[in-house]
Amino acid sequence: MRGRLVWNLRVVAALGRRSVMQAFRRPQFLAPIIVFPSLFLAVNTGGAGRAVDLPQFPQVHGFLDFQLAGAMLQSTMLAGVSGAIALAMDIEIGFVDRLIAAPIARSSFVLGRLVATGMLGMIAGIWFIAVGLVFGAHIAGGVMGALVVIAMVALNALAWGTVGAALALKSGRASVAQGVFPLVFVILFLSSAFFPRGLLLEPAQTIADWNPMSLIAEGLRDPIISGLSFGSTMKGLGGIAIVAAIGTALSMWGLRARLRAG
Amino acid sequence: MAAIEIRGLERRFSGGVVAVAGIDLEVAEGEIYAFLGPNGAGKTTTVRMLTTLLRPTGGHAIVAGHDVVREAADVRRSIGVALQEAALDPLMTGRELMHLQATLHGIPRNDGVRRSTALLNRVGLTQAADRRIGTYSGGMRRRLDLATALVHDPNVLFLDEPTTGLDPVSRRAIWEEVRKLNDEGTTVFLTTQYLEEADQLADRVGIIDDGRMAAEGTPALLKAQVGRPRLELTLVTGVNSEHTRAVEVLARFGEPLPSKNGMLMVSLERGASDIALVVRALDEAGLGVETLNLVQPSLDDVFVEKTGRHLEGADKQPAAETGVGAEQ
Numbered sequence: 001m002r003g004r005l006v007w008n009l010r011v012v013a014a015l016g017r018r019s020v021m022q023a024f025r026r027p028q029f030l031a032p033i034i035v036f037p038s039l040f041l042a043v044n045t046g047g048a049g050r051a052v053d054l055p056q057f058p059q060v061h062g063f064l065d066f067q068l069a070g071a072m073l074q075s076t077m078l079a080g081v082s083g084a085i086a087l088a089m090d091i092e093i094g095f096v097d098r099l100i101a102a103p104i105a106r107s108s109f110v111l112g113r114l115v116a117t118g119m120l121g122m123i124a125g126i127w128f129i130a131v132g133l134v135f136g137a138h139i140a141g142g143v144m145g146a147l148v149v150i151a152m153v154a155l156n157a158l159a160w161g162t163v164g165a166a167l168a169l170k171s172g173r174a175s176v177a178q179g180v181f182p183l184v185f186v187i188l189f190l191s192s193a194f195f196p197r198g199l200l201l202e203p204a205q206t207i208a209d210w211n212p213m214s215l216i217a218e219g220l221r222d223p224i225i226s227g228l229s230f231g232s233t234m235k236g237l238g239g240i241a242i243v244a245a246i247g248t249a250l251s252m253w254g255l256r257a258r259l260r261a262g
Numbered sequence: 263m264a265a266i267e268i269r270g271l272e273r274r275f276s277g278g279v280v281a282v283a284g285i286d287l288e289v290a291e292g293e294i295y296a297f298l299g300p301n302g303a304g305k306t307t308t309v310r311m312l313t314t315l316l317r318p319t320g321g322h323a324i325v326a327g328h329d330v331v332r333e334a335a336d337v338r339r340s341i342g343v344a345l346q347e348a349a350l351d352p353l354m355t356g357r358e359l360m361h362l363q364a365t366l367h368g369i370p371r372n373d374g375v376r377r378s379t380a381l382l383n384r385v386g387l388t389q390a391a392d393r394r395i396g397t398y399s400g401g402m403r404r405r406l407d408l409a410t411a412l413v414h415d416p417n418v419l420f421l422d423e424p425t426t427g428l429d430p431v432s433r434r435a436i437w438e439e440v441r442k443l444n445d446e447g448t449t450v451f452l453t454t455q456y457l458e459e460a461d462q463l464a465d466r467v468g469i470i471d472d473g474r475m476a477a478e479g480t481p482a483l484l485k486a487q488v489g490r491p492r493l494e495l496t497l498v499t500g501v502n503s504e505h506t507r508a509v510e511v512l513a514r515f516g517e518p519l520p521s522k523n524g525m526l527m528v529s530l531e532r533g534a535s536d537i538a539l540v541v542r543a544l545d546e547a548g549l550g551v552e553t554l555n556l557v558q559p560s561l562d563d564v565f566v567e568k569t570g571r572h573l574e575g576a577d578k579q580p581a582a583e584t585g586v587g588a589e590q
C-alpha cells in the first residue's frame with residue numbers, strides 16, 4: 001500500500017517536472033506567466049499612478065504596491081490557461097494516451113500538470129515580489145507577509161490549473177484553450193484586481209462584490225499594503241478554495257468524459 | 263494459453279457508428295499477428311480496446327491473461343504499446359522520455375537508467391539520446407517509440423501501424439527489431455495497411471474490413487486459398503468499349519477481377535498455361551495487348567477475394583531496396 005503511494009507520488013513528481021521543463025523550453029508557455037503580467041504591471045503603474053490620489057483609494061506606500069496583487073493574480077490565471085494549452089497539446093499529439101496506457105492512476109497526468117502549474121505560480125510569486133522590491137515596493141507584512149503572498153500565489157495557480165485542466169480535458173483542443181485568454185482579462189477587470197471596488201462603476205462594482213477574484217486579490221494585497229492579518233489571509237484562501245472546488249469538480253467530470261470517449 | 267483472446271468484441275460510437283462489429287480472434291504466445299485492413303477498417307479501434315484506452319461496448323477480450331475491462335491495470339502492466347502517431351513530446355530528449363517511461367512502469371531509478379541506456383543502444387539512438395525529440399526523423403521517432411514500449415519487458419507488444427510513412431530503410435530497421443523481439447519470446451500484435459509488412463513479419467494475418475474479420479490464417483494459407491495466379495494486362499488503346507469487350511474475352515479464362523489503374527485482371531483458372539490462349543483470343547477479337555504480367559497470388563488478392571475490392575494503397579508497397587534514411 002505504502003509502496004504504491006510512493007510510486008504514485010514519484011509518477012506525479014516526474015510528470016510535474018516534465019511540465020515545468022516544458023514551460024521553460026517553450027517560451028510561449030512561460031511568457032503569459034511572467035512576461036505579459038510584468039509588462040501589464042509596468043504599463044499600469046506608469047500610466048495610472050495618479051489613481052492613488054483619488055478620494056476612495058486606500059492608503060498605500062505607492063501605486064506599485066497596490067498593483068502587485070493584480071499582476072500576480074493575472075499571472076496565476078494565465079498559468080492556468082497555459083497549463084490548459086499544454087495539456088490539450090498533450091491530448092492532441094497522443095502523449096496522454098501514452099500515460100493512460102501505462103499502469104498508473106489515471107488522474108496522475110492531471111495531478112502532474114497541476115503540480116507544475118503550482119510550481120510556476122510559486123516562481124511567478126517570487127518574481128513579482130522581487131520585481132516589486134527592486135522598483136521600490138514596500139511589503140508591509142515583512143518577510144512573513146511576502147512568504148504568505150508567494151504561497152497564496154502558488155495555491156491560486158493550482159486552483160486555476162484545475163479550471164485549465166477541465167477546459168483541456170473537455171475540449172481536447174489547444175485552440176479552444178487559447179481562445180479563453182481574453183476571458184481572463186474580463187474576469188480580472190470585473191474584480192478588485194486592479195482598482196478598489198469602491199472606484200468601480202455599476203454594474204462592475206456589484207459583479208466585483210460577487211467575483212471570487214476580488215477575495216483573492218484583496219487577500220494577496222493586504223500583506224503588501226497593510227500587513228499580515230488572519231482575516232484577509234482567510235478571505236484570500238476562501239476565494240482560492242471556491243475556484244479550486246469548481247475547477248476540481250469540472251476537471252473530474254472532464255477526465256471521466258475523456259476516458260469514456262477513449 | 264493464448265496471449266490475446268477476443269470474443270465478439272464490439273465498439274459503437276455515439277451516432278450509431280460501429281467501428282468494430284463483433285470480432286473473434288486468438289493470438290498464441292510468441293506469435294506475430296498482423297491485423298491488416300484499409301484506413302477506417304477498425305484496426306486502431308481494436309488496438310485501443312486491447313490496450314485499455316477504449317472500453318468495448320460489447321464482447322470481451324483477454325490480454326496476457328487479464329480481462330481488458332475488469333483487470334485493466336494488470337493488462338497495462340503486461341503490455342507495451344507503440345501507437346499510430348508516435349506519441350512523443352518534441353521538447354523532451356530521447357533519454358528523458360525513456361526515464362519517464364521507466365518511472366511510469368514503477369521501475370526503480372537506477373534500473374530505469376540502465377534499461378534506458380541499453381534500449382537506446384539497441385534501437386541505434388545512443389548518439390541522439392540527448393537531443394530533443396523534435397529534431398528526430400520519422401524513423402528515429404518510431405524506434406524511440408518502440409524502445410519506450412519495451413522499457414518494462416512486456417509480454418505482449420502492440421504496434422499500431424509501426425512503419426506508416428517511413429522510408430524503406432527505416433521500415434526494414436523496424437521489421438528487424440520486431441523479428442528480434444519475437445525471437446526473444448515477445449508476442450507481437452501489429453496493425454498495418456502494408457501487405458508486404460504483413461507478409462514479411464506475420465506468423466498469421468487477420469484481415470479486417472468494415473469492422474468485421476474478413477479472413478484469417480497464415481499468409482501462405484490465405485494465398486493458397488486464392489490459389490490461382492493472376493494475369494494483368496493493358497490494351498494498346500484504352501477505349502471504354504474495347505475495355506468491355508476485353509473483359510468478355512478474359513472471362514472465358516477465369517474470373518475477371520476489379521481493374522486497377524486501367525489495368526485489366528483475370529484470375530487464370532488453369533494457371534500460367536493459359537497465357538498464350540488469352541493473348542490469341544484477344545488478338546482474334548482485334549484487341550492489341552500493350553503489357554502483360556503474370557502475378558502469383560498476394561495478400562491483396564486475398565483481400566480482393568474476401569472483400570471484393572483492393573486494399574487501399576496496395577499498389578504503393580514499399581520498395582525495400584530504394585531510399586536512404588540518414589538519421590544520426
